[in-house]
Amino acid sequence: MCTTCGCGGTETHINxxxxxxxxxxDGRVYRHVHAHPHDHDHDYLHDHGHxxxxxxxxxxxxxxxTQSRMVRIEQDILAKNNAHAGKNREFFKERGILALNLVSSxxxxxxxxxxxTIAALDGQPVAVIEGDQQTSNDAExxxxxGAPAIQINTGKGCHLDAQMVEQALPQLAPVHNSLLFxxxxxxxxxxxxxxxxxxxxxxxxxxTGGEDEPLKYPDMFRAAxxxxxxxxxxxxxxQFNVEQTIENAHRVNPAIEVIQISVASGAGMxxxxxxxxxxxxxxxxxQGRPVTA
Amino acid sequence: MHEMSLAEEVLRIxxxxxxxxxxxxxxxxxxxxxxxxxxxxxxxxxxxxxxxxGTLAEGAALEIEETAGEGWCAQCMxxxxxxxxxGACPRxxxxxxxxxxxxxxxxKELEVEQE
Numbered sequence: 001m002c003t004t005c006g007c008g009g010t011e012t013h014i015n016x017x018x019x020x021x022x023x024x025x026d027g028r029v030y031r032h033v034h035a036h037p038h039d040h041d042h043d044y045l046h047d048h049g050h051x052x053x054x055x056x057x058x059x060x061x062x063x064x065x066t067q068s069r070m071v072r073i074e075q076d077i078l079a080k081n082n083a084h085a086g087k088n089r090e091f092f093k094e095r096g097i098l099a100l101n102l103v104s105s106x107x108x109x110x111x112x113x114x115x116x117t118i119a120a121l122d123g124q125p126v127a128v129i130e131g132d133q134q135t136s137n138d139a140e141x142x143x144x145x146g147a148p149a150i151q152i153n154t155g156k157g158c159h160l161d162a163q164m165v166e167q168a169l170p171q172l173a174p175v176h177n178s179l180l181f182x183x184x185x186x187x188x189x190x191x192x193x194x195x196x197x198x199x200x201x202x203x204x205x206x207x208t209g210g211e212d213e214p215l216k217y218p219d220m221f222r223a224a225x226x227x228x229x230x231x232x233x234x235x236x237x238x239q240f241n242v243e244q245t246i247e248n249a250h251r252v253n254p255a256i257e258v259i260q261i262s263v264a265s266g267a268g269m270x271x272x273x274x275x276x277x278x279x280x281x282x283x284x285x286x287q288g289r290p291v292t293a
Numbered sequence: 294m295h296e297m298s299l300a301e302e303v304l305r306i307x308x309x310x311x312x313x314x315x316x317x318x319x320x321x322x323x324x325x326x327x328x329x330x331x332x333x334x335x336x337x338x339x340x341x342x343x344x345x346x347g348t349l350a351e352g353a354a355l356e357i358e359e360t361a362g363e364g365w366c367a368q369c370m371x372x373x374x375x376x377x378x379x380g381a382c383p384r385x386x387x388x389x390x391x392x393x394x395x396x397x398x399x400x401k402e403l404e405v406e407q408e
Contacts, residue, residue, distance in 0.1 A: 067407035068320055073310055077302045077324075077398040159295070190295040193331075218378050219331050222392065251388045252379060254367055 013153035014168050016136065081194055084162035088197025091169060092180070093287065098280050099180040101196050103220055104204035105213070106186030109230045111138045112263045113204065114181055115145045120273055125178035129168055131160040131185045138183065148172060159190040162197055179276065188217035199283060200225035203256075207231050207240045214249040221252045226259065226275060233262035296332060299398065300340035306400045307350050314405075319350040321404035327395035328362040329378055358401065363394030 012018075076082065092099045102110050111130075118126055128149040130138040139151035150172040152164050165182060174180050182198060184191040192201075203224035205213050208231055214221040221227065227249050229242065246258050259275060261268030284290060307319055322341070326332050334357045341355050362375035366382040367389040373382050375392065382390050 066318075068404050069407050071310060071314055071316065071403045071405050073306060073400045073402060075306050075400050077299050077306070077400060080302060080305065161298075190298070193295055193298075215379065254389045254391055 012155055012157065012164055013151075014164070015139075015151055015171065016153075078193065078195075081162045084166050085195035085197040088162055088166055088169065090197075091166075092197060092199070095174065096177040096284065096287065096289065097174055097180050098178075098276075098283050099182060099196075099198045100279075101182045101184055101191070101198035101201045102204060103184045103188065103191050103201055103224070104186060104206075105188050105209065108186070108204045108206040108209070109263050110183050110186070110204055111141055113228070113230065113261075114183065115141060116263050116266070116269065117181075117272070117276075118142070118145045118147045120269055121179070125175045127172055127174040127178060127180050129160075129165060129172065129180070129182045131164075131183060133157070133185060148174075154185055158185055158187050159194050160184050160196060161194045165196045179280070188213070188220045192217075192219035192223045199279065202226045202228060204228045204230050205245070207235055207238055207242070207245075211241050211245040212248060214245070214252045218252045221249050221256060224253065224256055226257045228272065229258060229260045230263060232260045232267060233265040296336040296340040297344070299332065300337065300344040303341065303400055304344050304348060304350065307345075307403065308348070310403065311349055311405075316403075316405035316408065317349055318406040319353045319403050320406060321354045321356060322350060322400065323356045323358065323402040323404075325358045325360055325397070325399045325401045327360045327397045329375060329392050329395040330398050331378070331396075332398060360397065361395055362392070364390040365393045366390045 088099070091097075102114075104110055114128060118128075126147050128139070128142045128147055130136075130142065130149055130151045131154060132138055132151070133154050133156070135153070136151040139149040142149035150168045152160060152168055154160065154164070160182065182196055184196075188203075201220075201224040203221055203226070205227060207229060210216070214227075227246075229245065232242075235242070242260065249256050249258060257275070259268055259271045261272055263269075303322065303324065307322065311317065311319075324337070326334070326337070337357065338355055345351050345353060362377075362380075364373055364375040364382070365371075366373050366384065366387065368387045369382060369384045371384065372393065373384055373390065375390065375395065378392070379388070380390070381388055
């Protein structure tokens with residue numbers, strides 16, 4: 001169990017299909033999708049008797065003294081996730097896709113932001129990967145707005161990982177030169193550690209939350225390139241210090257950009273759309289190709 | 294940050310190494326964790342013990358070596374030591390410090406039983 005947020009285990013579903021995880025005879029963990037449930041057990045016997053060749057001079061049979069040796073590993077703990085993220089990044093690069101990882105606490109307005117953004121993009125190709133522990137409500141809201149969406153249910157897991165995204169991509173099949181929004185599980189802690197292959201993280205903070213959210217969850221705001229301060233239409237009714245919040249975000253991440261926005265009223269939407277446009281142009285320029293309108 | 298997932302990855306790395314190098318029992322696992330990696334050593338130990346139970350690393354000692362934190366101070370235009378995540382620059386006292394080192398997490402070495 002995750003000691004920070006209480007999640008644990010892997011019961012991932014992609015558009016309702018279970019992802020199955022097991023340890024093979026070779027000791028590796030295999031994770032794949034099954035269209036239908038099945039039963040089989042993975043018990044296998046371990047033989048702990050060790051062969052004696054008679055060559056080891058130090059080997060004593062008097063006591064139960066076992067020699068030990070050191071094995072150098074020098075491997076990054078997140079290496080496996082990072083390898084999958086690298087494959088995703090390659091997938092996006094080959095197709096000129098700008099992938100953004102949207103992170104926030106629950107209820108900050110991520111899905112509403114996407115629905116409004118899709119409408120405002122007016123036919124520009126965009127696709128969405130939705131991450132939630134349960135339900136496909138968010139993907140359905142996105143599909144109703146006209147964009148293709150795929151739902152990943154992480155079960156007990158509290159974040160998306162790169163392999164889940166990798167497995168969702170062939171089904172979603174985002175088109176060339178499109179925008180891909182990955183709406184992560186509403187959680188400001190764990191998603192910061194797991195690279196999905198995105199071009200940038202966008203953190204969404206609602207003014208109904210606290211000014212100190214960036215200080216409380218520094219990893220997330222450090223990982224983000226942009227902070228969207230959402231629900232700004234509610235500011236007249238709240239005691240929320242915008243300047244203090246921006247200062248806190250800059251203390252954690254001096255380079256973070258900030259856009260004040262209200263998905264409900266539409267204020268700031270133009271700035272957000274302009275930011276998306278700039279990011280697409282910057283990515284196209286870095287890959288040496290023209291951006292398509 | 295997410296010690297359970299990290300502990301599961303540590304076990305996977307150990308199991309991969311076991312099948313590559315042919316050992317069956319692990320006595321000690323040495324991790325190298327950056328001071329600014331947002332990993333709680335105590336949470337890591339708790340999760341590690343839970344994850345390795347019933348595996349070749351059951352009961353193994355977990356040693357955590359901490360690597361120093363490092364940041365770039367935009368005011369001093371210099372690399373400075375950082376001891377806490379949101380710490381001030383030790384030179385100028387300012388907070389315009391971008392973390393540049395001490396966020397890594399690695400499995401460094403294993404002590405395994407000789408066959």
